[in-house]
Amino acid sequence: MEDQEILLKFADPASRNVAFNQLVRKYQTKVYWHVRKMVIDHDDADDLTQDVFVKVWKHLETFRKDASLYTWIYRIATNECLNFLSSKRRKFFLPLNDVAAELTAKVEADPALAGDDIELKLQKAILTLPDKQRLVFNLRYYDEMPYEQMSEVTGTSVGALKASYHHAAKKIEHYITQSD
Numbered sequence: 001m002e003d004q005e006i007l008l009k010f011a012d013p014a015s016r017n018v019a020f021n022q023l024v025r026k027y028q029t030k031v032y033w034h035v036r037k038m039v040i041d042h043d044d045a046d047d048l049t050q051d052v053f054v055k056v057w058k059h060l061e062t063f064r065k066d067a068s069l070y071t072w073i074y075r076i077a078t079n080e081c082l083n084f085l086s087s088k089r090r091k092f093f094l095p096l097n098d099v100a101a102e103l104t105a106k107v108e109a110d111p112a113l114a115g116d117d118i119e120l121k122l123q124k125a126i127l128t129l130p131d132k133q134r135l136v137f138n139l140r141y142y143d144e145m146p147y148e149q150m151s152e153v154t155g156t157s158v159g160a161l162k163a164s165y166h167h168a169a170k171k172i173e174h175y176i177t178q179s180d
Contacts, residue, residue, distance in 0.1 A: 001026065003069040010060055020060070024053055027070070030143075031077050037138045038081040038131070048084055052077045071152040078135060078153055085131050125175035129168050136161055137168040 001022050009019030031052055036045035055076050063072060126134055132154075139145045139153065140161075147158045154161065 007060075007063070007065075007069065020057060023056070023060075023069075027073055028053070031073060034074060034077050034138070034143065035081055037142060038135060039084060040127075044084065048077070048080050052080050055080070067152045068149075071149055074153045075155070081135070082131055121176055121179065122172070124179075125172040128175055129171060133164050133168040133171075136164040137172070140165050 006019050006023050006026070009015040010023070012019075028049065032045055032049045035048045035052070036042065039045050039048060052073065056073055059076075063069070067075075126137060129137060135154070136150065136156075139150050140147075145153070147161050150156075150161050151158050156164075
């Protein structure tokens with residue numbers, strides 16, 4: 001079902017619940033994996049995905065349609081991830097490298113994320129990146145999202161995103177070549 005159809009159904013109180021269920025079915029898996037790549041832990045990703053759709057439900061009536069529904073939902077998911085990671089650091093007074101070490105341990109323990117040795121090494125390298133660089137790398141590398149769409153999701157200029165991706169790729173390359 002097209003987003004416009006979902007939005008039209010959502011606008012009608014009689015079909016609002018049906019429309020929202022269609023929206024969740026359409027985007028839930030993409031949102032979950034977007035969140036999971038950032039927070040690593042399945043339970044955290046599951047909770048955050050629910051939080052994202054609660055926010056979507058609350059604010060869908062005020063969605064301005066100046067961006068696509070997909071990028072609007074991704075922006076909500078991205079903000080939820082960044083806020084969660086920031087809150088986690090503050091709550092436990094963890095420096096960035098301690099959070100990366102914790103997330104790395106979760107990647108190693110989770111067969112759904114670990115994959116083969118090369119994929120595991122890539123995941124560990126990605127976890128060494130600052131949150132926003134990791135986000136940009138994941139959106140570009142895994143989701144193959146165009147920079148223009150990433151700009152709508154993150155509220156960052158295309159030029160800054162390209163630079164961020166380039167720096168992230170260089171750091172990952174350095175990590176992988178140094179750990180051989």
